[in-house]
Amino acid sequence: MQLNYGLSVLFDIPDSLAAKAALIALSGDHRHHLGHLRGGQGHPRALRAERRPRAGADPVRAVHGDTSFLLNALVLNVGDYVNRFMGMTLNSFAFDRPVEWMNNWTLFFWAWWVAWSPFVGLFLARISRGRTIRQFVMGTLIIPFTFTLLWLSVFGNSALYEIIHGDAAFAQEAMAHPERGFYSLLAQYPAFTFSASVATITGLLFYVTSADSGALVLGNFTSKLKDINSDAPNWLRIFWSVAIGLLTLGMLMTNGISALQNTTVIMGLPFSFVIFFVMAGLYKSLKVEDYRRVSASRDTAPRPMGLQDRLSWKKRLSRLMNYPGTRYTKLMMETVCYPAMEEVAQELRLRGAAVELKSLPPEEGENLGHLDLLVHMGDEQNFIYKIWPQQYSVPGFTYRARSGKSTYYRLETFLLEGSQGNDLMDYSKEQVITDILDQYERHLNFIHLHREAPGNSVMFPDG
Structure with missing residues (x-):
């Protein structure tokens, strides 16, 4: 009107x-x-x-x-x-x-x-x-x-x-x-x-x-x-x-x-009563996130200290200056990431865990698929580890930008709560396995903290 x-x-x-x-x-x-x-x-x-x-x-x-x-x-x-x-x-x-x-x-x-x-x-x-x-x-x-x-x-x-x-x-x-x-x-x-x-x-x-x-x-x-x-x-x-x-x-x-x-x-x-339940759910979700933060800071795995476990400075610089395209990223996923996840999955199965490993095809509008590792934890929250190729714009100072290419890929780790912000590109198979085990150990520590917390709520396997 x-x-x-x-x-x-x-x-x-x-x-x-x-x-x-x-x-x-x-x-x-x-x-x-x-x-x-x-x-x-x-x-x-x-x-x-x-x-x-x-x-x-x-x-x-x-x-x-x-x-x-x-x-x-x-x-x-x-x-x-x-x-x-x-x-x-x-x-x-x-x-x-x-x-x-x-x-x-x-x-x-x-x-x-x-x-x-x-x-x-x-x-x-x-x-x-x-x-x-x-x-x-x-x-x-x-x-x-x-x-x-x-x-x-x-x-x-x-x-x-x-x-x-x-x-x-x-x-x-x-x-x-x-x-x-x-x-x-x-x-x-x-x-x-x-x-x-x-x-x-x-x-x-x-x-x-x-x-x-x-x-x-x-x-x-x-x-x-x-x-x-x-x-x-x-x-x-x-x-x-x-x-x-x-x-x-x-x-x-x-x-x-x-x-x-x-x-x-x-x-x-x-619906006003529903809003109160939503508020309670938000509070519990924030508490769960706090448990995840605490569990991530309690890393008890022994760290290798030998010089052979570290990259040489030239390899480290090469990795920093690498802005890979579709072909290199796909090769990295097929020859390093998937074999590393497969070895971890086989070892977990030998120890009695129910594990699913999938190599999923590209979604609509994307060039590369992603890798999913799922460990079933019964009544507790499942462990989910994914490797997603994420596409970004190439910085203007790089050789790839000067050669006319506009994008590059990062192999980022995704857990249930989203991207962890890291990049697995140019990792060796052993380093990828180490990253998977680090995240798995933190997840087990998170389950322990959540189970022992007073007034903890039921955790659904997929949530």
């Missing part, structure tokens, strides 16, 4: 159901193009495009408005928030309960984010793979909160400034037609056409990125993914995009916004 009003202000497009349907169709086409961008870059690009105009709007509005008033109000808002946060959070209005206001605002706002959290959470997890928890908290909580505080303070206080100084017509219009309030505020400042255009485009990106993340997550929910790095096929994501668009149009046609709000409150309540 706000987008339609913005278009009517800019281009005299009538505020009608047909115009809203056209906006939904346009956003659906944009989501379709986002999903087809290479390397999953569509979502981050759209998010950056959405963020930039919003970030630039605050200083522009502060300069054109009463800057001193807005800065003082910002400091006051921060102080009120810090001072009254706990009291307002726990205020249940027990003695004078505004039922209608609580139902339409507090409970709805709470239930909306509870119901929306599976989509937002999984989407953020999908695009944040490889980030640390500190980076995730900074990028999804601290920075957005800071920006939201600035946005609400600058524009909210700008609106209050106009009302305080006698613009009663603006206040009445904002109350009667909320979708017009923001554009009416922008009209109070210079370059209205430009700022209204930016606001309309940004609002469209809001809807596109939100609906696209929902379509992506719904597609992943309703398909069997081949691995953790893959997403649902494009046709399924398009189906969910169309379904979201039709649902939006249906809500507008039947004026079913209030019914949708009530449904959200009803559906959000049971």
Whole structure:
């Protein structure tokens, strides 16, 4: 509705159901193009495009408005928030309960984010793979909160400034037609056409990125993914995009916004209990990760100290300057890595362990397969050791780059929790065996620490 009003202000497009349907169709086409961008870059690009105009709007509005008033109000808002946060959070209005206001605002706002959290959470997890928890908290909580505080303070206080100084017509219009309030505020400042255009485009990106993340997550929910790095096929994501668009149009046609709000409150309540289980699961996962860190630091295997066990400086330098391509990497996997894993597997089988060793073919879009070693540990967590050839861009200072090659490979060790960051390239068979045994010993030490920890949880073999 706000987008339609913005278009009517800019281009005299009538505020009608047909115009809203056209906006939904346009956003659906944009989501379709986002999903087809290479390397999953569509979502981050759209998010950056959405963020930039919003970030630039605050200083522009502060300069054109009463800057001193807005800065003082910002400091006051921060102080009120810090001072009254706990009291307002726990205020249940027990003695004078505004039922209608609580139902339409507090409970709805709470239930909306509870119901929306599976989509937002999984989407953020999908695009944040490889980030640390500190980076995730900074990028999804601290920075957005800071920006939201600035946005609400600058524009909210700008609106209050106009009302305080006698613009009663603006206040009445904002109350009667909320979708017009923001554009009416922008009209109070210079370059209205430009700022209204930016606001309309940004609002469209809001809807596109939100609906696209929902379509992506719904597609992943309703398909069997081949691995953790893959997403649902494009046709399924398009189906969910169309379904979201039709649902939006249906809500507008039947004026079913209030019914949708009530449904959200009803559906959000049971899922709130699921969130508590998720929090408990996260805590246990972090404890398990701590046990892994401790077990990795307790390496009790004897280390060879003779000079014959060390690389000569020339071999070491040769390894540092080696940026191998597909052929050399494949030869290394076939003649060194797989025989080393096979010898370890045979020895483990002789000692009664159930072991699986697989040489898997390349996945779609890749040139090389990978090697998997799995040791079954009964009711404990299985030991998984994988060697994956990882492709990277060649540094510009290397001979391989000067010869026109753009990529090279590293043979990285992957355990259950992901890459270990090492490179097995140019290792001998004995050195690969040593690395496998080091990781196996750490895994056994981890199982011991986890088993002896108080309140330990059940560990599933594959989890």
